[in-house]
Amino acid sequence: MSNTSKDLIFVLKKEKEMKRERLKRAWFRFKRSKLALTGLILFSALLVMAVFAESVTPYPKHAETYVNFKMRFHPPDLNHLLGTDHLGRDILTRVIFGFRLAFIMIGIVISIVLPVGTVLGLVAGYYKGRWPDYAVMRFADVFVSIPPLILALSICAILEPNIVNAMIAVTLMWWPWYTRMVYSMTSAIRDEPYVWAARALGVRDVSIMFKEILPNILGPVLTKATLDAAWVILIGSAISFLGLGAQPPTPDLGTMVSEYMVYFPRYWWMIIGPTLGIAVLIMAFNLLGDGLREVFAGE
Amino acid sequence: MQGAGPLLSVKNLYVKYKSYWYTYHVLDDVSINVKLGEKVGLIGESGAGKTTLLKSILRVLPTQGKITGGEIFYKDVDLLRCSKQRLLEIRRKNVGMIFQDPLAALNPVFTVKDQMLEVLRYANERADMNKSDLINMALDLLRDTLIPDPERVLNSYPFQLSGGMRQRIVIAMALASARELLLADEPTTNIDVTIQAQILKLIGDLVEKKGLSMILVSHALGLVRKMTDRVYVMYGGNIAEEAPTSKLFNEPLHPYMQLLLKTAPKLVESPLTEGIKSIPIDYRNPPTGCVFHPRCPYGDQEVCRKVKPPPIEVEKGRFVRCHLYGSGS
Amino acid sequence: MHEPHEAMLYDQVLLKVEHLKRYFNTPKGTVKAVDDVSFNVIKGETLALVGESGSGKTTTANVILGRYTATDGSVFYKDVEIGSMPLTKRPLWLRREIQVVFQDPATSLNPKKTVKDIIETAIRIHYPKLNKYERMERLLELLDYIGLTEDHLFKLPRELGGGEKQLVALARALATNPTHLILDEPTSSLDVSAQSRILSTLLKIQKDRGLTYILITHDLAVVKNISHRINVMYLGKIVETAPVDDIFGEPLHPYTQMLLSSIPTISEEESKMLPKGVESRGEIPSAIDPPSGCRFRTRCPFVMDVCSKEEPPLKEVVTRHFVACHLHNKNV
Known part of the structure; x- marks a missing residue:
């Protein structure tokens, strides 16, 4: 008996090894694409900068309220790689703090939208043609029927214009798209023979949704989430740009663009920093998403 | 027919698939030939390289597939070295193919007429035909395949027709360009036996009537037995055995074919066996020596593990790649 | 036919299907996929449901x-x-x-x-303790019994x-x-060399555990290799029912x-x-509007006047050999 249980422990250990092996292979597939790898490096670099913004930026105090009129409108040089703005703040510092804000925004929005959208889509898709389907999907349709930007803008306009409300707006306009995607995939998978086999075994509906169906749709959903992160940045920036999101002096990239645009073209360098920041951030997420797609497709 | 050289001859063909990390040795020294008017079968389980061989002949391998050795001659045209134009011409006018999934071979958004005329136009380019001639040809082909009411069928969309009907249309389209050679890749998988019987009879009759040569690829033994004169048995990218059909089924020589016939579920009284040891071939790193030796009941000899058996002519027209019949080693 | 094993008792009915009908509503009309089908499944036997696609065999099994x-x-x-009880209930x-x-x-x-x-x-669901x-x-016991090894344990289906x-x-x-096992074409997507392995495993299981099979194929x-009795179905009806040897030895229905x-x-044998003499011809008609009388008459080589008028009843012609055909429907 003790002998067999030893064997069993050995077998269970082997399971862990096999799992590690699979991860390794997935990493190989990811690595294969040079662009995806670039995306990952870029993403990690930006994330590290954002997390340690206080230590990596040359003038951490310039992030928020700080005025130094002596240094205002200073063109790019070695001390201020992206120049300074109308209050004499280092733009590079502010852009890096902008990354931090963008990451926080993405993190919060995705971590609400992804689970909520996915669960709602799973339930609606699994019970296709019954009341959960109608309830969830019609509710989603309401949100989808309003142009996203207008929806977000009106929410921000009704509520107080600040960064939290901007995030609420983006979240509200974003979840139905996940729900719809998960819904269509789930309603296709729920009639697969392996789902029927699970039902025949007596697996409960909830388990079928989360253990049988979810692993099969997670890949595309995560890929979409990564690619969408870029859109979250864009929309968030647009809201801020229109003055309904983060307010100055918050170092939000969109807010900065709207603030600095006034001084274009005379002090042209001011606008370069934040726009470049937005572009780089979006590129990182897009490349990363492409890499993920490669990993999941390779299976 | 006698005296004429083969219509198609494939000699010592090697095909490799290359992925990012691995090279798959899919075809390994494959030689076949098809004479004029001859019906040849290719037997083998899925993954034996049957479809790859057909694709190599038509030169339609996917981009990662490379022909790395050997030669393919269609009559006197070297298919591996001839011009693209010549190749297209052969595909359009001489050789026709019935694909594995005939239902997917029809485009759902075009009518049967659109699709047939396109094939016919290419098959008859420079023959100076106008549209009504082509339509008449299409109707003739549909009549050949015993389709009732061909005028109506010609103007239908594929989804308006039954499975058996679509199958016939695919055959008609293959015949449009098959003036000499018909390649049929599993033409009746996933089809009811009754319809299968009809389709096979139809193909057999048409090939006979038009004097075509045919290569029939299948994993269904009974089907190949019924339809062909001569059979190549493929295993692991090799031709394991070549023999006239009746001789092969009465007295198979290669252990693989023997096992296959022994294990196939039969109608006559015979015990079910455990099947052949299931060891799929790793094409990245195929077994040394004879590819079949890991599964072979006689495969534990040293020569099987070390030396790749050459094709041995046991009697006239019967070749087998197996050391059991070799005197040379 | 392989030997009926000990667990099989002809008077012990495990499953009884009575006048089963299953219709599907489509935009084109009602598809009568299964139309008044009755049969018994005896404990420990293998009952085969045979017929072309569209004959209703799969639908019957799906209701069960x-x-x-x-x-x-x-x-x-x-x-x-259980006929009115959906799986989830x-x-x-x-x-x-x-x-x-x-x-x-690959998909199951x-x-x-x-x-x-x-x-x-x-295992977890049915033996939670x-x-x-x-x-x-x-x-591991189960894996060993079925002929797989520990090496297969952590593989994904695509690696097998x-x-x-x-x-x-x-x-x-x-x-x-x-x-009770329902086998829905268990070998039709497999290579010849793998088929016999599945079939012999199925036989072994039945012998060891006395399982009852419904085999759709x-x-x-x-069928010949592993079943005891056959139901031949055509367009939603059973046209012939008999022990396997009778079907192969003396098939009565033209279908x-x-x-x-x-x-x-x-092989020649x-x-x-x-x-x-009964060559295959025609295709199975639509189940929306099946032919009147005998449904097979449109493809039958022996069609008579009566066939279009009256539906032949399923009659016992020889012991345990039932057939629904006017050729064999002579009033004694």
Whole structure:
């Protein structure tokens, strides 16, 4: 008996090894694409900068309220790689703090939208043609029927214009798209023979949704989430740009663009920093998403 | 027919698939030939390289597939070295193919007429035909395949027709360009036996009537037995055995074919066996020596593990790649 | 026919299908997929449902399995009416006893789960008291019984061969200790060399555990090898029912003869067994508007006047050999 249980422990250990092996292979597939790898490096670099913004930026105090009129409108040089703005703040510092804000925004929005959208889509898709389907999907349709930007803008306009409300707006306009995607995939998978086999075994509906169906749709959903992160940045920036999101002096990239645009073209360098920041951030997420797609497709 | 050289001859063909990390040795020294008017079968389980061989002949391998050795001659045209134009011409006018999934071979958004005329136009380019001639040809082909009411069928969309009907249309389209050679890749998988019987009879009759040569690829033994004169048995990218059909089924020589016939579920009284040891071939790193030796009941000899058996002519027209019949080693 | 084994008793009916009807409403009309079908399944036997696609064999099995509910009529399993009970409403004991093996193991196994996870789920649900190690022990036992090894445990379905995948599907069904297995074309997507392995495993299981099988297939060689009785179906009706040897020895219905004569054979010996003269022709008509009288008359070589007027009843012609055909419907 003790002998067999030893064997069993050995077998269970082997399971862990096999799992590690699979991860390794997935990493190989990811690595294969040079662009995806670039995306990952870029993403990690930006994330590290954002997390340690206080230590990596040359003038951490310039992030928020700080005025130094002596240094205002200073063109790019070695001390201020992206120049300074109308209050004499280092733009590079502010852009890096902008990354931090963008990451926080993405993190919060995705971590609400992804689970909520996915669960709602799973339930609606699994019970296709019954009341959960109608309830969830019609509710989603309401949100989808309003142009996203207008929806977000009106929410921000009704509520107080600040960064939290901007995030609420983006979240509200974003979840139905996940729900719809998960819904269509789930309603296709729920009639697969392996789902029927699970039902025949007596697996409960909830388990079928989360253990049988979810692993099969997670890949595309995560890929979409990564690619969408870029859109979250864009929309968030647009809201801020229109003055309904983060307010100055918050170092939000969109807010900065709207603030600095006034001084274009005379002090042209001011606008370069934040726009470049937005572009780089979006590129990182897009490349990363492409890499993920490669990993999941390779299976 | 006698005296004429083969219509198609494939000699010592090697095909490799290359992925990012691995090279798959899919075809390994494959030689076949098809004479004029001859019906040849290719037997083998899925993954034996049957479809790859057909694709190599038509030169339609996917981009990662490379022909790395050997030669393919269609009559006197070297298919591996001839011009693209010549190749297209052969595909359009001489050789026709019935694909594995005939239902997917029809485009759902075009009518049967659109699709047939396109094939016919290419098959008859420079023959100076106008549209009504082509339509008449299409109707003739549909009549050949015993389709009732061909005028109506010609103007239908594929989804308006039954499975058996679509199958016939695919055959008609293959015949449009098959003036000499018909390649049929599993033409009746996933089809009811009754319809299968009809389709096979139809193909057999048409090939006979038009004097075509045919290569029939299948994993269904009974089907190949019924339809062909001569059979190549493929295993692991090799031709394991070549023999006239009746001789092969009465007295198979290669252990693989023997096992296959022994294990196939039969109608006559015979015990079910455990099947052949299931060891799929790793094409990245195929077994040394004879590819079949890991599964072979006689495969534990040293020569099987070390030396790749050459094709041995046991009697006239019967070749087998197996050391059991070799005197040379 | 292979030997009826000890557990098989002809008077012990496990499953009783009575006047089963299953219709589907489509925009073009009502499809009568199964139209008044009655038969018994005896404990321990293998009953084959044979016919072309569109004959209603799969629909019948799906009603028994609970994927569809009956439009009319009933299905009794051990005196419980299950025909009107969808799968999700069935009690756990019922789901444990009726298990299923699907046609294509590539789609019937979750592509993201390892062999261990797939089989363990079945054990966990039906034997919740076992701990992790006991479950594992049971799993290994089962794997060994079915002819797989520890090496297969942590593989994903795509890393297995077709035959092995089907064995895993079989192991999953067996993990619950069922009494009744529905086999939906268990070998038709497999290579010849893998087919006999599945079939001999099925025979072994039946011999060891006395399972009852319903086998749905269009491959008559498979039927011949593992079943005891055959129901031949055509367009939603049973046209002939008989023990296997009778069907192959003396097929009475012209449709059965057509099916048999269509089998491609692999030896002279086999060809001699098959009926001659009934060549396959035509295709199965639409079940929306089936032909009047005998439904097979549009393809039958022996069609008579009476065929279009009257529907032939299913009559016992020889002992345990029933046929629905006017050729054999002579009033004695």
